[in-house]
Amino acid sequence: MKKSLATLALYGFIIAGINLANAAMTIQERADRFLELVNSGYQAISKVENEAQWKAVTDVKPEHDAAAEVAGKARAAFTGNPTLIREAKDLLKHKNSLKPITVRQLQRALLIAAEAPMTKPELAAARIEAEVKQASLMNSFEFKLKGKPITPNEIDNFLQTNINLEARLDVWKASKEIGPALKPGLVKLRELRNGVAKELGYADYFALQSASYDMTTEEMLKLQEDFMKELRPLYLQIHTYVKYELAKRYNQPVPKLIPAHWINNRWAQNWTGIVPAAADLDDRFNDKSPEWIVQRGEQFWKGLGFPSLPESFWKLSDLYPVKPGENRKKNTHASCWHIDLDKDIRSLMSVEPNSQWFETAHHELGHAYYDLSYSRPEVPPLLRTSANPAFHEGIAEFASLASWQPSYLKSLGVLPPQMEIDQLQFLLNDAIANSVPFIYWASGTMTHWEADIYANNLDPNQWNARWWKYVREFQGVEPPELRGEEFCDPATKTHINDAPCYYFSYPTATVIRFQLVDYICKNILKRPPQDANYANSKEAGKFLRSLMEKGATEDWRQLLKKTTGEGLSTRAMLDYFKPLTKWLEEQNKGRKIGWE
Ligand code: X8Z
Numbered sequence: 001m002k003k004s005l006a007t008l009a010l011y012g013f014i015i016a017g018i019n020l021a022n023a024a025m026t027i028q029e030r031a032d033r034f035l036e037l038v039n040s041g042y043q044a045i046s047k048v049e050n051e052a053q054w055k056a057v058t059d060v061k062p063e064h065d066a067a068a069e070v071a072g073k074a075r076a077a078f079t080g081n082p083t084l085i086r087e088a089k090d091l092l093k094h095k096n097s098l099k100p101i102t103v104r105q106l107q108r109a110l111l112i113a114a115e116a117p118m119t120k121p122e123l124a125a126a127r128i129e130a131e132v133k134q135a136s137l138m139n140s141f142e143f144k145l146k147g148k149p150i151t152p153n154e155i156d157n158f159l160q161t162n163i164n165l166e167a168r169l170d171v172w173k174a175s176k177e178i179g180p181a182l183k184p185g186l187v188k189l190r191e192l193r194n195g196v197a198k199e200l201g202y203a204d205y206f207a208l209q210s211a212s213y214d215m216t217t218e219e220m221l222k223l224q225e226d227f228m229k230e231l232r233p234l235y236l237q238i239h240t241y242v243k244y245e246l247a248k249r250y251n252q253p254v255p256k257l258i259p260a261h262w263i264n265n266r267w268a269q270n271w272t273g274i275v276p277a278a279a280d281l282d283d284r285f286n287d288k289s290p291e292w293i294v295q296r297g298e299q300f301w302k303g304l305g306f307p308s309l310p311e312s313f314w315k316l317s318d319l320y321p322v323k324p325g326e327n328r329k330k331n332t333h334a335s336c337w338h339i340d341l342d343k344d345i346r347s348l349m350s351v352e353p354n355s356q357w358f359e360t361a362h363h364e365l366g367h368a369y370y371d372l373s374y375s376r377p378e379v380p381p382l383l384r385t386s387a388n389p390a391f392h393e394g395i396a397e398f399a400s401l402a403s404w405q406p407s408y409l410k411s412l413g414v415l416p417p418q419m420e421i422d423q424l425q426f427l428l429n430d431a432i433a434n435s436v437p438f439i440y441w442a443s444g445t446m447t448h449w450e451a452d453i454y455a456n457n458l459d460p461n462q463w464n465a466r467w468w469k470y471v472r473e474f475q476g477v478e479p480p481e482l483r484g485e486e487f488c489d490p491a492t493k494t495h496i497n498d499a500p501c502y503y504f505s506y507p508t509a510t511v512i513r514f515q516l517v518d519y520i521c522k523n524i525l526k527r528p529p530q531d532a533n534y535a536n537s538k539e540a541g542k543f544l545r546s547l548m549e550k551g552a553t554e555d556w557r558q559l560l561k562k563t564t565g566e567g568l569s570t571r572a573m574l575d576y577f578k579p580l581t582k583w584l585e586e587q588n589k590g591r592k593i594g595w596e
């Protein structure tokens, strides 16, 4: 069809008008218009995708996987749109003429785009398909012990309580059976994840995830190594002490490295049950209901002055194990979901009444309250996340650490009010069960292994050998028996599959949470940090909220400095555990310290 001359003239007039308007628009106005669209589209499409993902992880079925895949692709069609990428990059060329909050949104839009850039649509689609497939396989995997199904909760409970080494070995091995099933998917995902990261100019996927801290791979690895260096003398004392305690428990000669199945956690990441004073705690939850456990988590945050959770949290969350007879598979690892980047916040857990879930419920609700705090008009949807991922985990871990404080447990009636507390033993438990060995697992094994597979492209034929090399070197733990390449033990850890190159956020969070504790105890509660009870302190809540409600609107380094008066540092963590040094050295007198 031919257009008439008059129409052409009119078009010319309109285009000239638009150009004039564009020219008159400042770069800030152009960015504002662009971001208004991106923010609203991002929030809307995130909700669609999160809803679909939520269904897929809470009820694993082919049709839910298919829906999650479609929703993932729809989201990528928006967040990874080439025009969006081009405009964000273009605007960032004028960084100096833009408000800092505008720059932060543009940078964040590009980080999100990099997860599935539609400049390479086949690659983005392949990644989404492979991610859904891997998650589905993992979430529906049935663990078996001697041919009979065993749930992850049962595995964990068994390792927490049974002291027969042969039986422990069987259960430990059963927990590793998922690895080989997940390895092919992980090999493929490594390539696809690195592929998408490269598309937007990152060297690999590890570099992309480090970028959310505004750091390079080298800087991130150095940070994690520094944590380990600074805590090393304490870790070596703890390692030695625990080794002797466990040898006594199992009536075995003292080993050089600790056999993995001697430790209660499947990955030797937390060493619970070593300190009797705190180990007895589990029984104290026997008479509680799972509902009570979750409600305590909410109550903890309400006591700090935060509001009740929205009603939808209780209606839509999936908090308890699948009931016997109910034919449904769900992800059994705890998580918290910000479905609509507003008030629809849900948690996925499998809560049973024990100390582990008590702590985890406090952790997850920490995420929920962080989400709620920054879901306000001043924070654009693109920045409704924490200042960096470690801040989210840090707030969550702040609550889990708080859940162990003896005075808090007394106030809840978990411990009898008149019970004499051996403060040192509780502190020892804090160190061993929650904090110090965890750093060597997280900054050491997890972070270095992921750096090797993503940044250094480690051959899949060396994956398991490298894993155990790191477990030995960093953690001082060894496999109970030879673990060849027919296994893929790293893939038994949830995050390796569904939160790649995220794990360095946890040790960083551990360090941050001690900084928060230190600040609150010294400046607000005026109590020793080792014996704090945050319950009902509105002042402490106000302090935390001042950090949480900012979301990602400010640079994390500045925010940390502004709130705690100090940059990221293990200083507070080292101070916290200082009272243990002398005691541990005395216990370990005459023993060979460490495993080298
Ligand atoms: O995955 C978690 C939370 C959910 S963000 C339960 N954590 C890490 C883990 O379980 O490995 C908490 C601490 C470490």
Ligand code: ZN
Pocket (backbone or CB within 6 Å): 363, 367, 392, 393, 396
């Ligand atoms: Zn968490």
